[in-house]
Amino acid sequence: MNKAELQTPLRAKDSEFGAGLGLASILVVDDEPGMRNFLVKILRPRCKRVEQAANCEEASKLLDANHFDIVILDNVMPGKSGLDWLREQRSVGFFADAILITAFADLETAIQALRAGAVDFVLKPFRSNQILNAVARSIDRLHLRRENFLLKYELSADATSGRGRLLGPSQEIAGVREMMERAAPLPTAVLFTGDSGTGKEIAARALHAMSDRADKPFVPVNCAAISPELIANELFGNVKGVAADPSVRQDGLLLYASGGTLFLDEIVELPLPVQATLLRVIEEMRIRPFGSEREIPLNLRFIFATNADLPVAVQEGRFREDLYHRINVLNIQMPSLRQRISDIGDLAAMFMLKISHELGVPPLVLDEQVLLNLACYDWPGNVRELRNLIERSLILGEFPPEFAGTGDEISPEAVDSLQLVEKRHILTVLDACDGNRAEAARRLGVSRKTIDRKCAMWDG
Ligand SMILES: Nc1ncnc2c1ncn2[C@@H]1O[C@H](COP(=O)(O)OP(=O)(O)OP(=O)(O)O)[C@@H](O)[C@H]1O
Numbered sequence: 356m357n358k359a360e361l362q363t364p365l366r367a368k369d370s371e372f373g374a375g376l377g378l379a380s381i382l383v384v385d386d387e388p389g390m391r392n393f394l395v396k397i398l399r400p401r402c403k404r405v406e407q408a409a410n411c412e413e414a415s416k417l418l419d420a421n422h423f424d425i426v427i428l429d430n431v432m433p434g435k436s437g438l439d440w441l442r443e444q445r446s447v448g449f450f451a452d453a454i455l456i457t458a459f460a461d462l463e464t465a466i467q468a469l470r471a472g473a474v475d476f477v478l479k480p481f482r483s484n485q486i487l488n489a490v491a492r493s494i495d496r497l498h499l500r501r502e503n504f505l506l507k508y509e510l511s512a513d514a515t516s517g518r519g520r521l522l523g524p525s526q527e528i529a530g531v532r533e534m535m536e537r538a539a540p541l542p543t544a545v546l547f548t549g550d551s552g553t554g555k556e557i558a559a560r561a562l563h564a565m566s567d568r569a570d571k572p573f574v575p576v577n578c579a580a581i582s583p584e585l586i587a588n589e590l591f592g593n594v595k596g597v598a599a600d601p602s603v604r605q606d607g608l609l610l611y612a613s614g615g616t617l618f619l620d621e622i623v624e625l626p627l628p629v630q631a632t633l634l635r636v637i638e639e640m641r642i643r644p645f646g647s648e649r650e651i652p653l654n655l656r657f658i659f660a661t662n663a664d665l666p667v668a669v670q671e672g673r674f675r676e677d678l679y680h681r682i683n684v685l686n687i688q689m690p691s692l693r694q695r696i697s698d699i700g701d702l703a704a705m706f707m708l709k710i711s712h713e714l715g716v717p718p719l720v721l722d723e724q725v726l727l728n729l730a731c732y733d734w735p736g737n738v739r740e741l742r743n744l745i746e747r748s749l750i751l752g753e754f755p756p757e758f759a760g761t762g763d764e765i766s767p768e769a770v771d772s773l774q775l776v777e778k779r780h781i782l783t784v785l786d787a788c789d790g791n792r793a794e795a796a797r798r799l800g801v802s803r804k805t806i807d808r809k810c811a812m813w814d815g
């Protein structure tokens with residue numbers, strides 16, 4: 356038998372329990388060393404992490420320092436029963452699913468286990484696949500709960516906001532991409548600033564996709580869209596979610612995003628008391644859900660975005676200064692569309708293709724006249740406005756008169772001609788300012804350096 360054949364049975368066996376098993380972190384609590392060894396031996400090769408505790412005190416200590424998805428708990432232990440400990444833990448803050456194992460199963464124990472919030476119950480003696488099944492079921496439920504919760508956020512978000520590739524051949528976007536490439540592998544928080552519609556969300560998603568967390572959740576939270584009374588609860592969770600049922604806990608977005616990236620959009624809208632909590636969370640990388648005595652260690656990367664002027668918000672007392680300094684470690688400023696008109700051609704062509712496909716209508720021709728008209732416009736709503744214009748034109752079957760073209764087929768030189776448009780535009784403004792580059796830069800909303808660079812390029 357060759358090596359591959361030897362490995363096949365184990366893999367086939369594992370897949371029977373689902374892929375979730377490999378992601379699970381498990382704590383085994385049992386006073387009998389034989390039982391602990393048995394459980395560790397069957398779980399460790401199949402799960403992400405397995406630790407063991409011989410009694411309740413050890414288990415509590417491990418829970419203080421780590422997050423576990425599942426706790427496998429023996430009910431009969433000297434000192435304190437597993438169920439009593441579980442009940443006690445619920446009030447301290449217990450953020451795992453508990454599977455109870457016991458040799459003495461009566462209806463009363465089963466009911467008590469349910470009340471204490473155990474998710475499953477396995478009778479001793481058991482075979483290895485019985486416990487593996489129970490763990491796999493519990494992990495599947497956990498993932499479903501997580502997906503469900505996160506999907507709610509995805510669905511409530513604006514469907515047109517930042518998805519897809521960060522397009523644009525301009526130097527400005529190249530600069531943004533370069534910063535992102537540097538930041539992507541680091542755990543450092545990133546703050547995206549820039550006007551509305553400049554692509555802060557699409558950049559945040561791209562940063563996540565470039566990082567080693569790409570296969571973990573990206574959780575976007577729009578701080579302006581959640582009511583101030585609810586946002587702390589949604590972010591940090593609650594151990595007393597449903598008063599009538601103390602076993603129910605409500606995990607917050609931070610815990611659900613664990614391992615991945617949390618994108619806090621419109622960060623300036625966060626209420627001041629929540630800003631204080633968030634600051635502590637970022638500094639200590641631990642959260643304490645409401646009503647919990649225990650803190651949970653977090654593994655999370657934070658990305659923030661705002662179109663507000665944060666220093667002004669700090670001056671006005673709407674944003675905590677200490678939080679501002681904490682999140683402003685790496686600031687990536689998204690350029691406005693007016694600052695990078697050479698990107699308009701690619702962006703317009705991409706939106707035309709994508710939206711015409713979505714709407715099931717033929718694309719409109721982006722001839723040179725249209726591109727010229729697009730390039731001369733001011734774009735206060737930035738890329739989002741461009742996207743909306745193209746969608747509206749596709750629905751109406753034509754561009755609005757101020758953007759309409761001649762109807763000629765698009766030439767391969769169209770994009771090159773955009774660079775010409777840009778040149779002409781800048782030269783016209785320069786002319787109007789009598790060659791004063793600083794003034795032209797101000798009017799164009801670009802930096803003086805940009806003008807110098809372009810002029811040098813054209814001269815050369
Ligand atoms: N460089 C880009 N490449 C491709 N699409 C882009 C780019 N920039 C922006 N977009 C698109 O423009 C729209 C607006 O982008 P996004 O939602 O990321 O903006 P934003 O900066 O978060 O805006 P707001 O501040 O209003 O929330 C989205 O449809 C996004 O896909």
Ligand SMILES: [Mg+2]
Binds near residue numbers: 516555556620
């Ligand atoms: Mg946004």
